[in-house]
Amino acid sequence: xxxxxxxSGPLSVPEGAIASLNCTYSDRGSQxxxxxxxxxxxxxxxxMFIYSNGDKEDGRFTAQLNKASQYVSLLIRDSQPSDSATYxxxxxxxxxxxxxxxxxxxxxxx
Amino acid sequence: EAGVAQSPRYKIIEKRQSVAFWCNPISGHATxxxxxQILGQGPKLLIQFQNNGVVDDSQLPKDRFSAxxxxxxxxxxxxxxxxxxxxxxYLCASSLVVGAYSRGTDTQYFxxxxxxTVL
Numbered sequence: 514x515x516x517x518x519x520x521s522g523p524l525s526v527p528e529g530a531i532a533s534l535n536c537t538y539s540d541r542g543s544q545x546x547x548x549x550x551x552x553x554x555x556x557x558x559x560x561m562f563i564y565s566n567g568d569k570e571d572g573r574f575t576a577q578l579n580k581a582s583q584y585v586s587l588l589i590r591d592s593q594p595s596d597s598a599t600y601x602x603x604x605x606x607x608x609x610x611x612x613x614x615x616x617x618x619x620x621x622x623x
Numbered sequence: 624e625a626g627v628a629q630s631p632r633y634k635i636i637e638k639r640q641s642v643a644f645w646c647n648p649i650s651g652h653a654t655x656x657x658x659x660q661i662l663g664q665g666p667k668l669l670i671q672f673q674n675n676g677v678v679d680d681s682q683l684p685k686d687r688f689s690a691x692x693x694x695x696x697x698x699x700x701x702x703x704x705x706x707x708x709x710x711x712x713y714l715c716a717s718s719l720v721v722g723a724y725s726r727g728t729d730t731q732y733f734x735x736x737x738x739x740t741v742l
Contacts, residue, residue, distance in 0.1 A: 547731075556714055556735050609718055609729045610671065611731060613667070615665050
């Protein structure tokens with residue numbers, strides 16, 4: 514069973530702080546990794562994807578991938594109340610089949 | 624560019640009734656997915672099509688669920704008969720191509736979903 518693990522949270526951070534969301538995966542052969550944001554009652558929306566070891570930055574978001582440790586993370590800088598949502602980690606385990614974690618709920622307080 | 628379209632947005636049925644959901648993917652996207660998302664969980668893949676062929680339906684409860692993608696564009700997911708545990712959001716997603724993941728063409732884009740309540 515290929516698994517993706519996330520802490521369900523909630524992760525509470527004050528406005529302006531850095532939020533750090535973590536994800537581990539079991540399939541060492543996984544090649545691509547995605548972070549989706551899901552607001553309550555809405556569908557997942559893509560934040561960013563990463564394929565290579567290291568960091569990838571997009572605005573206030575940075576994804577970090579360490580394939581040796583089977584670990585992927587998402588950093589959100591200058592967190593805003595509008596960032597409050599559930600963040601889903603998804604792993605492409607082959608042939609575009611995504612396995613999702615259960616998500617981490619982020620709460621950003623003003 | 625129009626996104627993934629789904630209908631209906633909400634559906635309430637009695638157990639043992641049947642229900643069908645419709646999805647229209649992003650234009651030009653060859654791969655289409657149906658997911659089930661139960662409250663508090665991540666989406667779970669039910670079935671994956673590439674064009675009009677099934678790539679993966681290993682987690683589809685085939686005794687009650689069926690899906691088709693005629694002509695390789697629109698898709699329909701059906702449940703017959705429904706059970707209480709089928710209450711969930713059914714999400715449709717699409718992506719451009721299989722493989723070539725390094726160029727981001729395996730990115731999946733989701734529709735708004737259909738919230739199903741089985742009473």
